[in-house]
Amino acid sequence: MLIKASNIVAGYGGEPVLNGIDLSIDSGQIGVIVGPNGAGKSTALKSVFGLIQLTQGTVSLAGDDVTHVPPDQRVSLGISYVPQEMNIFPSLTVRENLEMGAFIRNDDFSSVIDNMYDLFPPLKQKATAVAGQLSGGQRQMVAIARALMIGPRLLLLDEPTVGLSPAFVYEIIERIKAIAARGVGVLIVEQNARRALEIADIGFVLAAGKNLYTDSGENLLNDPEVAKSFLGG
Numbered sequence: 001m002l003i004k005a006s007n008i009v010a011g012y013g014g015e016p017v018l019n020g021i022d023l024s025i026d027s028g029q030i031g032v033i034v035g036p037n038g039a040g041k042s043t044a045l046k047s048v049f050g051l052i053q054l055t056q057g058t059v060s061l062a063g064d065d066v067t068h069v070p071p072d073q074r075v076s077l078g079i080s081y082v083p084q085e086m087n088i089f090p091s092l093t094v095r096e097n098l099e100m101g102a103f104i105r106n107d108d109f110s111s112v113i114d115n116m117y118d119l120f121p122p123l124k125q126k127a128t129a130v131a132g133q134l135s136g137g138q139r140q141m142v143a144i145a146r147a148l149m150i151g152p153r154l155l156l157l158d159e160p161t162v163g164l165s166p167a168f169v170y171e172i173i174e175r176i177k178a179i180a181a182r183g184v185g186v187l188i189v190e191q192n193a194r195r196a197l198e199i200a201d202i203g204f205v206l207a208a209g210k211n212l213y214t215d216s217g218e219n220l221l222n223d224p225e226v227a228k229s230f231l232g233g
């Protein structure tokens with residue numbers, strides 16, 4: 001497994017928010033975390049990145065235990081995280097945002113920037129535009145492209161399509177497929193659950209800090225109980 005989080009118990013000081021969850025995906029796979037508001041989806045992603053301390057459980061990256069490795073070192077190990085909010089530098093240009101994403105690289109990364117422009121063509125046209133002035137969908141592209149600049153093995157995305165128009169939701173989902181096709185493991189929290197599960201190799205339905213269902217995206221979409229409770233019927 002590329003990433004394997006086992007029996008995670010974690011929270012913010014009071015009662016634990018996560019009560020022993022398991023998440024794992026392989027390289028090139030798309031894992032999708034869905035569940036109701038407050039279920040602990042964002043907390044699960046933060047646990048994988050090391051932003052909160054675990055009271056129990058382990059996280060391993062390609063078999064190496066990283067449970068106690070701080071987030072900046074997880075970046076060096078190839079984990080990139082895109083939080084739901086404040087995930088770009090709004091006063092910098094698109095290109096400068098990408099350059100910031102390459103902060104741990106000391107090689108010539110201009111070809112990596114060109115790769116990002118291939119993956120997200122609108123960003124090439126907007127290379128010198130100030131990122132804060134872009135549309136929501138384009139800002140999300142900047143955030144994802146910035147996170148890809150280190151050439152991660154694992155990309156963590158918290159609600160990458162929230163608030164976007166259907167056209168941009170489609171665009172972002174397609175790009176996520178392309179990123180995984182390059183061999184990157186992608187673990188996503190999504191509220192566009194149905195659309196995201198369509199591309200999920202594995203889906204995790206969380207509720208009240210527990211794994212309620214874990215199965216292929218297809219099986220979850222076809223499960224009447226999951227559909228009724230978590231996919232709006």
Ligand SMILES: Nc1ncnc2c1ncn2[C@@H]1O[C@H](COP(=O)(O)OP(=O)(O)OP(=O)(O)O)[C@@H](O)[C@H]1O
Nearest residue numbers: 012017035036037038039040041042043044189191
């Ligand atoms: N920084 C924090 N400090 C204290 N409690 C927090 C913090 N962040 C989240 N929580 C609490 O943890 C629980 C789970 O929150 P989390 O953000 O992980 O849920 P979520 O599934 O991502 O929800 P949403 O769909 O609304 O984004 C909630 O009860 C929330 O109030």
Ligand SMILES: [Mg+2]
Nearest residue numbers: 041042043189
């Ligand atoms: Mg959340």
